[in-house]
Amino acid sequence: MNKVTKHDLNKHNFSGGPGVLPETVLEQLKESIVAVPDVGLSILGINHRSDWFAVVVAELEENIQNLLGLPKDYHCLFLQGGATQQFSMVPMTLLKGKTQSAEYLQTGYWSNKVIAEARREGPVHVSWSGQAAGFTRLPKDEEIEFNPGAPYLHYVSNETVEGLQFHRIPGRDDVPRICDMSSDFLSAPRAFDKFSMIYAHAQKNIGPAGVTVVVVKDELLKDAPRDLPAFLDYRAQIDARSILNTPPVFSIYVVLLVTRWLRDSIGGLAAMADLNMKKASALYRAIDASDDFYCGRVVKEDRSTMNVVFNLKTKDLEHQFLASAQEAGFSGLNGHRSIGGIRASLYNGLQLSAVENLIDFMENFKKCHS
Template sequence: MLSNLLNFSGGPGALPVSVLEQTRQAIIALPETGLSVLGMSHRSDWFKALLQEAQDNIRVLLGVPERYHILFLQGGSSLQFSMIPMNFAHRAAVPAEFVSSGYWSRKAVTEAAPVVPVRTVWDGYDEGFRRLPDWASLEHHPEAPFLHYISNETVEGLQFRDAPLPGPVPLIADMSSDFLSRPFDIGRYAMVYAHAQKNLGPAGVTLALIDDAMLSRIPGGLPPMLDYRTHVKHGSNYNTPPVFSIYVLNLVSRWLRDEIGGVDAIEQINARKAAALYGALERHVNLFEIHAEPEARSLMNVAFRLRDPALHDGFLAESRAAGFSGLEGHRSIGGLRASLYNAVGEPAVARLTELLDDFAARHG
């Protein structure tokens, strides 16, 4: 039988056990209200307090200054791929700039292109998305409306170690798969966003942090639902928001704050998990191939494959029989992938390394 504790899915990802337990109770009745969270009004005082606490927790965990608006949106990153250029580049004199480092950043370029002119400043497609660029090597137009990149590519297992230094071009990052997994300097960014189904909670809510200075760049005449100023004005409560998803997101933020000890602590845990798994794969290089080059390897998503494709189905069958789930690679590149999101514990990673060692002993 598959186990929640051995869920290595790329998304929706694993949730902490204590969060699952609280969520189960809340579906029946919230302790504070006696009503199911699934039936709580988004106009209630309870939900207003929930939104405020969720914002406060994010500010504390990441040290977010008050000049950044924290929004709870819908539509996932896919909607942001169109909404960002619509808001921030609609009347720009030069193209919006993108780094195309993997499947999802390539999709961001594709989604933005029908909205505004775009320019790809770096593209790893021809190399199979196995490495990342050096920020200093990229050439930017100083009047570009923004530079967009994805901090962690879930499909190929690539992760930027840092962001470029602040410059004249506003920096926007999709951090969907490594948000809250490590500290970062929010002051380098004009906007950061992340959909929830990796480290934040279940699908349905997208978190956005937007510097107030960016709001003046938004043109008039946008549909209200697609205008970030609408959501700022209404406090993320313009239309019926995903109450359940925001509730679970808030539970996850409490778990990270109170049980783990914050973002610095989870970064250390995540580094140990990734080191253990990459170490196991490198012990058996005759059997397994890691997709990403070493300096670009992600701490969140480890993409790899069996060098002998004939062993692929057998490995997955053994993993499922042992209780593992989510180890299939993304459909675009195949192979295998283990996602080490915050809620995946070190004991689960140890179990996975044991599976790899055992499989290698019999097939290596």
């Protein structure tokens, strides 16, 4: 393939986060940074207490509920602090003072961090751990040890570092499910009403850093402690419609534009899933057909459609690959600092043509270095 021009760099951003945004959203943002249509003010200078922003929040709540197909007993919140704050808010709300342990699945880098924070607030039982297998696979249903009296089950739907993704919903329907969907939220349809809470920071599929979407079922909060700080109390945030304090107006507006793009340009989550599967399948086929020049890390049935993680035979060859890819105009292919290797993140905004260009590059690199 020809070298990617600077004009195309956004299209070839394979970063694990922040992820690439759709081109049409970037074009709208370019205009809105100068002046939001029908408002006349820059999006960076619009008051968060304005009627206009209240309408933005209301539409975004509705868009997310419609995309997820959720009933009216769920609330959507747009909070700060990233997913990391949710690691603590969840057990502060649901575990503090409990004698029964919450159930957590230990499936990789991010679930390790979640578990460490939860243990600060109350008893935690690791229902299954993939540590002994080097986090190269996910559990089968029969391997997970569930306590039917647990306050909740928590898991991470997609481990961005290891490239692992649940393609089913684990757990029991009589134990509330809490899921960190930060890296695959709004990427495919699911039975979202099987979850009592979903949270996702925006910087993968749905927008820039600064806002975290939390979708919570009202029933989950009925016994929550009454002495939580208002900022860390989901009920206070619900009452304030996510404007308890100054919210990240710009980030929330971007997420609104992305949900409109998903609804109007893509046609919903089923259509988005088809596009994401085409991207992931094409790249995995190229890896599998490389005669082990490119080596996947995880078992095939648990491969992520969002983060394709692989290695080359030597560290030196990986360094050459990354340097050559950078020179060719591809960005963000470095593996996570904790495990190295190569990682191609295929979030919603990345086009199929970018994946096809990467595959061409990989085939040419293999010819030159076999």
